Amino acid sequence: MLDQAIEESPEIEGDGERFEVPDPDLRQEGNATVFENFQSVCDRLSRADEHVMQFLQNEVGTSGHIDESGRARLTGEFRERRIADALDAYADAYVLCPECGLPDTKLKDEQGATVLRCEACGAQSPAGP
Template identity: 65%
Template sequence: MDYDDQLDRAISETPDIEETGSRFEVPDPEIRAEGNVTVYENFQATVDRLDRDEQHVMKFLQNELGTSAHIDESGRARFTGDFKQSRVAAAIEEYTDAFVVCPECGLPDTRLQDEQGATVLKCTACGALSPTGRE
């Protein structure tokens, strides 16, 4: 059996993988106004999906939205001011691009780690080390 025969056999025995879109989806923020505060109801679910420290995500959102905030006892984020769902969703997308998805392979299989005083994104899928570009 020569190389071409082996290659043809390998290709025919390899299962087809159907692309059904991205396997990584962050839940849409559930936002509601409560007086002069915007409550991010599913903040904890978002943090869990991103697999990041809630304080890191909160700090980023505070900077992006230009406001103060805290996490209440039930895991909801409470931002001072009135913010639309689309604005919070855009900030979460920015966070995901900067701190979760690998710029090399596009997978979310990453960890934040410190390298010589800088925070970098370490991809467990492809092994890439990438600067976060933000902090």
């Protein structure tokens, strides 16, 4: 039975390095902070840009929107470290598996709750802070 379980286990790719969220590329434009590489960060996290944007707005306490070119515009002036910390918090809450630590997860809605399902180890856990 152990041999069968090993055969049916998914192969976990990677070299064991820690998953890293790309650094935000920010610039000030009037009273707004423009997150230039927002779309590429969302792609790296494999999450919907609206979900990441909502989390950022709540985390830094501001409003904002995503423009037609995929950049995020946040009302106010924010430093890169503040946005990077918020993105790390997002990855911990909604991307990285709490069991194996890999980013091979999907968000699923089950019975009104958001669940983080890991495709590498099969674990399921509540998503969010």
